[in-house]
Amino acid sequence: MTEIVFSLNQINEVASEVLSKLKHRIVLFNAEMGAGKTTLIKEISKQLGVEDMTSSPTFSIVNEYHSTLSKDKVYHFDLYRLNHEEEAYDMGMDEYLYSDQWCFIEWPEKTPNIIPDEHAIIEIKILENGDRKLTLNNK
Secondary structure (H helix, E strand, O other): OEEEEEOHHHHHHHHHHHHHHOOOOEEEEEEOOOOOHHHHHHHHHHHOOEOOOOOOOOOOOEEEEEEOOOOOEEEEEEOOOOOOHHHHHHOOHHHHHOOOOEEEEEOHHHOOOOOOOOOEEEEEEEOOOOOEEEEEEEO
C-alpha cells in the first residue's frame, strides 16, 4: 500500500509516482465527486503518451485514447450514470477489461461483478486543508 498527501498543483509528480507503483492495468478510482479522480486520470494518461484532449466520459461512459509512446490504448470509464450493472455488459465493458490495455474506472462500485480480480485501487480523500490523500492498493 502506498499513501501520498498532495495538493492539486503536484499532480504531475503524483501521477508519475502512481505509474511507477502500479502492478495492474486495471485501476479503480474511489473518491467523492470533485476529489480529483478525472484530473489524476488525465495526468496519468498524458504521461502514458496520450496527446488527445482528455475529458470525463460522463455521458459516453467510456472514452478511448491512443498512446503516442507505444501501441497502448487507454480506456477511461465513468460509470456514474449507470443504473444497472447489466448496462456495462451491454456496452461490452468486459471486453475492454480483458483487452490488456489501460482501464481507468471511476465509480467502479456500479459494476462489482465485472471487475477482474487483479486490479489496483486508488482512493482519494479531500483533507480539511484542501490537500488530497491518495491510497494505492495493488490487488
